[in-house]
Amino acid sequence: MRHASYIAAIIAAAAAVSARAKTVGPDAYLYLATDEVNYAWEDISDTGSTWQPGADDKAKTAKMGFDFTIYGKTYAYARFSDNGLIAFGNENTQETNVDLTSQSPAWDLPTIAVLWDDWLITASAPAYYDTLGTVPGDRRFIVQWEQVEAAPGSPDTVTFQAILYEGSGTILLQYQDVVVTGGDGSHDNGLSATVGIRDTGGQTSGRNLQWSYNQAAIDDGMAIRITIIPEPVTMAGLVLGIGCLARYVRKRR
Numbered sequence: 001m002r003h004a005s006y007i008a009a010i011i012a013a014a015a016a017v018s019a020r021a022k023t024v025g026p027d028a029y030l031y032l033a034t035d036e037v038n039y040a041w042e043d044i045s046d047t048g049s050t051w052q053p054g055a056d057d058k059a060k061t062a063k064m065g066f067d068f069t070i071y072g073k074t075y076a077y078a079r080f081s082d083n084g085l086i087a088f089g090n091e092n093t094q095e096t097n098v099d100l101t102s103q104s105p106a107w108d109l110p111t112i113a114v115l116w117d118d119w120l121i122t123a124s125a126p127a128y129y130d131t132l133g134t135v136p137g138d139r140r141f142i143v144q145w146e147q148v149e150a151a152p153g154s155p156d157t158v159t160f161q162a163i164l165y166e167g168s169g170t171i172l173l174q175y176q177d178v179v180v181t182g183g184d185g186s187h188d189n190g191l192s193a194t195v196g197i198r199d200t201g202g203q204t205s206g207r208n209l210q211w212s213y214n215q216a217a218i219d220d221g222m223a224i225r226i227t228i229i230p231e232p233v234t235m236a237g238l239v240l241g242i243g244c245l246a247r248y249v250r251k252r253r
């Protein structure tokens with residue numbers, strides 16, 4: 001009986017995981033997003049540089065310390081706003097998040113919408129950014145939106161971060177706290193936010209990978225990893241697979 005209930009618990013737990021687990025994409029550039037990845041918060045609030053814009057809807061240009069590649073182009077600087085958005089090539093301070101599958105952000109730039117909503121960085125809690133790792137090719141750049149408010153005098157805050165990996169171009173989005181406790185619920189769990197990535201002109205070229213748009217699709221303790229499907233590996237796997245199949249057919253004869 002104890003054994004049966006143990007098995008039932010395992011099945012229930014597996015069902016709970018698979019109910020949440022989700023993969024989006026690939027987009028036209030073969031970016032793929034999944035939440036089947038471990039959440040491992042990398043706190044940079046002790047080590048990172050701080051940014052306090054002093055006003056709403058501003059952006060910071062920060063040198064990443066390496067060239068980061070997104071949609072095939074490399075950038076030395078990340079331009080992140082208080083609104084949970086990173087742009088490349090220029091800044092984007094737009095407060096109103098858009099649907100990346102059909103609309104262009106106000107500045108038509110390569111963009112990572114980490115949790116793009118109209119957030120506010122206050123005097124008591126700056127945003128942080130840092131470059132970690134010392135080995136060229138294996139470094140990462142982190143932006144941490146720490147306790148940002150939903151509006152001036154918001155009863156509670158949200159905290160999330162983005163990690164950009166040098167060599168692979170992988171993007172990891174991590175959400176420590178996405179609920180404004182005591183608020184009206186309108187900003188909770190991404191309900192008023194865009195999460196995803198897009199290239200310049202992405203809404204028409206198919207180079208957009210949107211996890212969610214104004215949906216309660218983000219949980220506390222959730223991570224989303226965005227990677228490019230490695231075409232050469234896929235081809236190598238295909239060649240290997242055909243080789244194995246040919247050997248198998250020869251043996252059968």
Ligand SMILES: [Ca+2]
Nearest residue numbers: 057118119120
């Ligand atoms: Ca704002």
Ligand SMILES: [Ca+2]
Nearest residue numbers: 056057095118
């Ligand atoms: Ca605003």
Ligand SMILES: [Ca+2]
Nearest residue numbers: 157177179181
């Ligand atoms: Ca909160």
Ligand SMILES: [Ca+2]
Nearest residue numbers: 097117192193
């Ligand atoms: Ca919004």
